[in-house]
Amino acid sequence: MDLVWSNMPFLLKGAYYTLLITIVSMFFGSIIAVFVAIARLKGNWLIRWIARAYVSIIRGTPTLVQIIIVYYGLVDYGLKLEPLMAAYIALSISIGAYLSETLRGAIQAIPKGQYEAAYASGMTPFQTMTRIILPQAIRIAIPPAGNTFIGMLKETSLVSVITVTELLRQAQLLIAQYYVYMPFYLAIAVMYWIMSTVFAILLERLEKRLSKYE
């Protein structure tokens, strides 16, 4: 056990990268999700088809395979990415697909009346979407999206295979050094859990704030 405490700074460095990757991927993933969700609802035939294909491919392939393809596979086509960058890209694309479905469902849950009232007030479709629909949709999307985000926090452990020194990799390095397994794996499990719980609390707060006017 003292092994864990004496190496805690090392593990915390890993936790830092885990959080960093989660937040960056969440951010870009959300942006992708908004575009893809709207594309599926409001786009023309071609745009809708591209969005559907994107969601289908990304949801239908293991995230680990996607990460490996982005880092190792693309090298064969001349695209060499640093591990952290590859992690951001692969995970953003991955989370974007799942989030877009959540967002699409949330948008569809907004009653038609909102659109009609907005158009009647003279708003353009763009204004309607950004000022009326999306703010309401986001509130509806938070519980399922929260699920995805917390899942993503743990999915970051997959990028250990492309040499990113996030939490799982740090534990593996320590195990290779000290030859004991359980203390380290239990320790990082607890750390993942603490991070997930903090996320969950923050998301709960966010949801409360957005429902102030309900």
Place this chain on the structure above:
Amino acid sequence: MKKKRFTFMMMLLVVLTIVVTACSTKSQSDDHKEEKTDLLQDIKEGGTIKIGLMGTYQPYNFLNENKEMDGYDVDVAKELANRMGVEVEFVAQEFSGMIAGLQTEKFDAVISQMTITDERKEQMDFTEPYIKNNVKVIVQEDNTSITSKEDFVGKEIGVGLGTNDETYLRTVVLPEVGEFNIRTYDDVITTLKDLDAGRIDATINNLYAIKPVIEKNGYKIKAVGDAIKSDFAGVAIRKGNETLLKELDKHLAEMKEDGTLSEIHVKWFGEEPQF
């Protein structure tokens, strides 16, 4: 609202304490189980010996075109099993989990270029060496700035996770030479691929390992300088199985005597063993 959060935090604290205490009691219990039945006997009766190896380390242990395990380690294993009068079953395992796999009886022995080190000897038993490896620095073909481990300073150096090379880099080279960044990979193929791609500046491995990837995959890499160290690899088994150890050592000695080991060495590396 405040009360709910407080209760939640208390629960968290309680669970954490439980985990911490469970942790400390577990680490005190001894790992070494007393084998009630003799492992060697079990193997002979069962007719199969399970050998753990990476399966991704040409030319030592890898999958050939017929999707069978092949390589120096594989041939040595097959020969040993033959002399013991049993069949051999290969279990593929990433090196970082190799020791764990052995201890949890996923396989009976490891024949996967596992270097004999004092730290490992505390966890398991090794036979006499069955190969000697000369480890050299490996860089890209057109790299002239790195010619020895002294030139590692400030560079990105790749190595396999959990290997004695990694330990060597961290405990010997790093203090000796200065600061450099160590990147760990799960197998040799990805390490060499990243070297070829230029994402790492150098790695250390032995000549035999890079020849096949240069020839087959056309990687532009080369070995530079003299050998920085020599490692001996042995067959690793769990502690407490002296009869198995004696049996393996006996057959290895026979193989060295009657020239079989030499034959296998020449088949894969084109030269006689030097130990």
